[in-house]
Amino acid sequence: MINGFHETMVDSISPFQSTQLVNNKYENVLEHLDSGIMLFDHEGVVTFVNVQMAKLLEVSRAALTGCSLVNMLKHPELNRFKRKKILRIYRETIFHRKRYHELIDESGRHWLITVTYGDQLDGDILFSLKDVTDYKQIEQTAYQNDKLAMLGRISASIAHEIRNPLTAIRGFIQLLRPHLLQLGKDEYAKIILSEIDRANDIIYEFLNSSKPSAPQKTVLPVANLLKEVALLTESEALMKDCEIILVDNPDPLQVSIDVKQIKQVILNIIKNAMDAIQNVDNVRPGTIQIAVAKEGRYADILIADNGQGMDRHTLSRLFDPFFTTKESGTGLGLSVSYRIIKNHGGFIHVNSSQGEGTEFRISLPLVQK
Structure with a gap:
């Protein structure tokens, strides 16, 4: 009888221990x-x-x-x-x-x-x-590509139709200019021609953003490109009370790029940095620092300013076509830059906080020696 009772107790304890082990295992997984x-x-x-x-x-x-x-x-x-x-x-x-x-x-x-x-x-x-940050980034990239495709369709359909009448108007204004000069109203002709040229520039941006030309690549050291860009922007930076600081890197990092296109991207970012610095109402000196560093298989071009920075809303829409915080901006410069860098097999990232400046990071594939 005692043996039977013992066996019953063992049989009842064994399933309890098994259940406890399973529960502990699941709890450990959840933890x-x-x-x-x-x-x-x-x-x-x-x-x-x-x-x-x-x-x-x-x-x-x-x-x-x-x-x-x-x-x-x-x-x-x-x-x-x-x-x-x-x-x-x-x-x-x-x-x-x-x-x-x-x-x-x-x-x-x-x-x-x-x-x-x-x-x-x-x-x-x-x-x-x-x-879900990674999923959001994938979603944002897909959304960005859809917007760029839509921009391409819109641009292709209207740009040529607008450019043709503008060319005709410009020609007639040139014919009328001697008569306006006699009337002492030559400044009117200058204003009209200037506005027509500005409209043509906007149309060019539309066409360029809809389908940037295929990169005509050349192998060159990144340092040479950055030196040229620094020289091009130095005088304009001085006029806007800011300083271009080019950080030397002895490592001869080489990339295969379309020099004209990449130069367009860097100049656009530097111009935006100048505007951001100009809008800061304080006495600190404005600086734009340009540097290059190796990051794995990529050359990272860093452009950092100490301007007004951006809030999260602006940062999240920065590469959207037509989005701009400037009164005279088209909102196409950075969306075109995004497309150009992507066509080169690279990436472009931005870090910014209000009052703390902005840093752009352009990653371009290195030429393997």
């Missing part, structure tokens, strides 16, 4: 997922936090477990930015019953928050947080 996970019970108390979520909040798991939302918001280790984001997530997901919410953190990374609640969790609420 070390690359997504952040936090579970609230039906009373709003945190019952589980995985390693990634604690790392993102920068608060220990032990300090979070057992906290209510109010306790969490009062936690001294939680910074103000995260408090605001948690309140917004609560409002969007719990109050407005939205199961998905996106946010951008202090470093500009994109996160997708998914909320699961209902009968399947017996009243508990599960929050999961996943980094």
